[in-house]
Amino acid sequence: MRSTTILIMVMTEQPSDSSMDSIAAMDSGLATRVTEWLKENLPAGWVEAVDAGDTEKVNLMRLALPYEEWCEKLGKAGWATATWPVEYGGAGLEPAQAKVVNEVLNRYKVPRSFNVLGIGMAGPTLLQWGTEEQKKRFLPPMAQHREIWCQMFSEPGAGSDVASLATRAMRDGDEWVVNGQKVWTTLGHIAHYGMLVARTDPDLPKHKGLSYFLLDMHAPGVEVRPLVQMTGEAEFNEVFFNDVRIPDSMRVGAVGEGWAVATTTLMNERVALSGAGSEGMANVGGGPVDALVALAVKNGAWGEPVLRNKLVQLVIEGRIVKITNLRAAARRKQGKPAGPEGSITKLFQAEYNQRLQSVAMEVLGCRAMAWDETDLEAASMVRGFLRSRANTIEGGTSEIMRNILGERVLGLPKEPSVDKDVPWSELRR
Ligand SMILES: Cc1cc2nc3c(=O)[nH]c(=O)nc-3n(C[C@H](O)[C@H](O)[C@H](O)COP(=O)(O)OP(=O)(O)OC[C@H]3O[C@@H](n4cnc5c(N)ncnc54)[C@H](O)[C@@H]3O)c2cc1C
Incomplete structure (x- = not known):
């Protein structure tokens, strides 16, 4: 009974939603404009079916929607990257307005580009550091899902300590010649372009001899080999460079x-993975707690007090994630770039999603162990559980997030770093 009471309080008081309401009220004209655009551009009846709660019809329509074409259309309208300037393929909106756009897109279950490494990471990095030519060339196709991006930072000997990486880029006239290997390259097998960090001066200390490049993944000498993970999918890859030439x-x-450029990418990665990015995918890890409660009520799991208590705890934590993300959005609204505070939500979201997915397996019960092949709900929930194990590793491990928070947010003393001023070429690796 107690946990039910708390749940009702959380669901009715919802400070995060009232903040949302105030944002929406500020710009209800924008919400109407986006809704009207969706009515005109989604298949007829989609918006109305969502409003009527006809989930089955919406699901069927989603399956029939030509995905690539749709993502391109959404991108061309500027809604996929609403805060980007119009000339680079965005809608030129403020972060708070972009939140309104995303609320509408989420409400109408609008499919979005999976090009998160592009939109959430390469895009903001180019906006901050790119030349005019690079921004005009790469940002619009990125926003329109026409060019998919990957990130090539990690190497077999350089993950948490990515600055110690060994992939070498040597200057040759107007070009760079790259040799080496990357690992865990998400989407490398389908990416058109990648963000690449390589060592351009081995005689400088490890953080100082690095340069950042955009790499054509189909250039001669780039070899991509898939790695199979425990979900059975091969979402990431090893990438080998053999005399790959990159124009300066x-x-x-x-x-x-x-x-410095890579740090911008990493800060934005943490924001994207925390679900706080205004351009991020809907329901990044952990969003569906309300759906899980609904399933528990439907299948009777809600009747078990211990499980109900865990669900209520998750609802509360889910609201905390939302409020914290709103706070981060407010910071960006003031024009401040993603800072170390992104590590707070990245850390919390990753661990929260793992707890959520474990409880989801308890709610699912026997269906989590063996399910009928037509039972797509169970298959997708089990996949979500298996995939969530990576959350506390990808984008920086939880231990590294705690180090960043300790040093850069709480101001605690730095870990001793004996190799900071030593030339990379003299380091033991
Ligand atoms: C699903 C997934 C997708 C990924 N996608 C990409 C991608 O697209 N591009 C890319 O470049 N990389 C990607 N990565 C790599 C990811 O960034 C690294 O796995 C991560 O940074 C950890 O590096 P590592 O695996 O080498 O582990 P290590 O750095 O070897 O760490 C091993 C263990 O030691 C701990 N540890 C290390 N250093 C410290 C320290 N100073 N203090 C306390 N504990 C420490 C770590 O927390 C961890 O538990 C991906 C990883 C995963 C799981």
């Missing part, structure tokens, strides 16, 4: 400034 015009930032 594809360098982002100055030679040797790669660490």
